[in-house]
Amino acid sequence: MSSLSSSSSSSSGSSDVHHDENQIIDDEEEEAEAEIAVAAAALPLAVVQLNPPQIPQHLGLPENSNDWVPDHVHIFLQWFKEEYATETLNVEAFRGMGGIQLKSLTEAQLKEKAPFVGDLIYNFFHLNE
The missing domain is CATH 1.20.5 (Single alpha-helices involved in coiled-coils or other helix-helix interfaces)
Incomplete structure (x- = not known):
């Protein structure tokens, strides 16, 4: 047992x-x-x-983002939204903004306008300079 x-x-x-x-x-x-x-x-x-990604030429944007008018910024942000699948990006938060104004935003300001992708937009411009 x-x-x-x-x-x-x-x-x-x-x-x-x-x-x-x-x-x-x-x-x-x-x-x-x-x-x-x-x-x-x-x-x-x-x-x-x-x-650093390059903006596709077929978008028809001026090479120098300082030359962008609000329509160019809108086109860029629409492309960015689709390219990075960032559904949270509210393109309308940037309405009326040209390239110089967009690039002059600080990282904190971009995060405020685009909470989840503001840092990506900031880096996009500052790494492509």
Whole structure:
């Protein structure tokens, strides 16, 4: 009898160890996924910083953004919104603004006008200078 109970307790102990190993693996996977999510959130900014995007010529914008009139800014922001899938960008917040005015906004001002992408717009211009 004692051999049965000791074998059943040892298999139960083995099961507990296996369960603990699975929990550790699950916890490690969750931590890795969280780290990936944080890195992914920073990726658009990192990509913009490492490889500044160029405005497509087919948009017909003057090469020098200081020459942009409000219609050019509108075209640029529409392109930016589509290019970076930034549905939160309210293009109307920039109505009547030319290129000089857009570029003269501080990063904080751009974040106020475009809360989730203001820093991207800021970096777009300041990394392309």
